[in-house]
Amino acid sequence: MGKIILTGDRPTGKLHLGHYVGSLRRRVELQNSGLYDETYVMIADAQALTDNADNPEKVRQNILEVALDYLSAGLDPERVTIFVQSQIPELCELAFYYMNLVTVQRLQRNPTVKAEIQLRGFAEGAAEGDTQQRQGIPVGFFTYPISQAADITAFRATTVPAGEDQEPMIEQTREIVHKFNAVYGPALVEPEILLPDNAACMRLPGTDGKAKMSKSLGNCIYLSDSPEEVKKKVMGMYTDPDHLRVEDPGKIEGNTVFTYLDAFSRPEHFAKYLPDYASLDELKAHYRRGGLGDVKVKRFLIAVLEETLAPMRERRRAFEQRIGEVYRMLEEGSRKARLKASATLRDVRKAMRIDYFEDRELIDTQEKQYRNEQ
The missing domain is CATH 1.10.240.10 (Tyrosyl-Transfer RNA Synthetase)
Known part of the structure; x- marks a missing residue:
């Protein structure tokens, strides 16, 4: 089996130094290392919409910003496949099947989901009638770890370069893969996380000393800053x-x-x-x-x-003068990514025994059965 990388970012703004040292710099190094057979870099617009549903234009505009940051950092579309998540509908189908392998309680224990639940007033003991409690969290965000598992497994990724904050997500993906393979047969690949080798890069603080560089806190240095x-x-x-x-x-x-x-x-x-x-x-x-x-x-x-x-x-x-070319690169990358995801989905459907129309043995067996009964 080949060594395959899957990684990506949510297009909620331009990328900053935290993104760069956390994973982007490593992606370029890995691209140039020749150690991996395939690399898929995803602009995760569908995931961004889970908590930006009321502002789709923000996500739409930032597709290009993230693509420009990728190219400026040194990612080469001739050597890696850069694609847009929403253009791969197979990911939605995989996530739907994986939902049956994860309990509500397990999702609630995921640190990323748990933190968001607490932020929005859903922690145990939240006051009755709390405004944030009424606001709630979208189901799409609640099932975010399942969606991420679909993204990773669709491309049979063996390696996911990411910061330490993503470890719980990767662990949940491994659990889903293990459960699927145990129930249906060995159709999926368990990924490993590849953490930055420099401890300072694990989670770069904001310029204000806060624990994390964040667009919402206004403490970022962007890759495109003058x-x-x-x-x-x-x-x-x-x-x-x-x-x-x-x-x-x-x-x-x-x-x-x-x-x-x-x-x-x-x-x-x-x-x-x-x-x-x-x-x-x-x-x-x-x-x-x-x-x-x-x-x-x-x-x-x-x-x-x-x-x-x-x-x-x-x-x-230089790339800002060739925007049409950048979009064509994203379109071609999405086409290639969809071919890969489609192949994985076929294997998943076969393992789950829901490939009814491709299974000639099933059709022939049932046809003989009913003929013999007549």
Whole structure:
């Protein structure tokens, strides 16, 4: 069996540095490694609609933004299949069948679903008549883990590059695969998650120091941000609130600037941009003992980020002049993805013994049976 990657993003806005270090950078590395036979990269518009149903235009417009971010980051449509989720109707059918293999109680225990239930007032003990409780969560969001299992298994993915926040989702997919294969026969492939190898990339914090970079919190640095925007956001980054003077000792732990340097800096950056230090460890040691100001460290981070983002901006500008070509790439990718998903669905239907019209043995056997009874 070949090694196959499935990964993707919800088109709810432009992609940011959290997406990049969490999985996008790794996707480009894997694409260039030659270690995988097939790679499918999904723009998950149907999943985005589970909690953006009242704003479909937002999702529609961001299909292109995500595609441009993919291309600017270095994904090559000649080597990976980039497709739009809603254009693969087989995924809906697979999800429908998988629903019979998962209990309501199991979905409620999924951390992603559980967090959303609590956010909307459905936690145990929620006050009667609570506004958020009345609002509720859409069934589509509630069954999000099942939909994701359909996405992964449709392409027989062996590997899913993702951040640690996706581990519960992948585990639920594995449970569904195991249950399906036990009940119907070995038709599906169990995937493995491929986590970032740099701990700082597991979950990059927002510029305000909050646990997660999020569009809704306004604490993102986007891949398409201008040099001026990047500089402004880095200079306003959360650091050590007790590091008031240059001579004061500073804390590295929880200091967003150093977390970003952990994720982005390489040894050669010091020779190019900060030759006073041989390594990040040396820079951290100086900050800890005092005598190193935040501004100097932030300027170094700006230089490091610019080295990453400048080539992306250039590629993005080139693709922005060829929008029709980008859409044709998505259309062709969706066509190829649908062929793959259709083959998996045929195997699933056969395993479930609902391939009535393709099963000539069934038809011939029943035909003989009824003839003999007459």
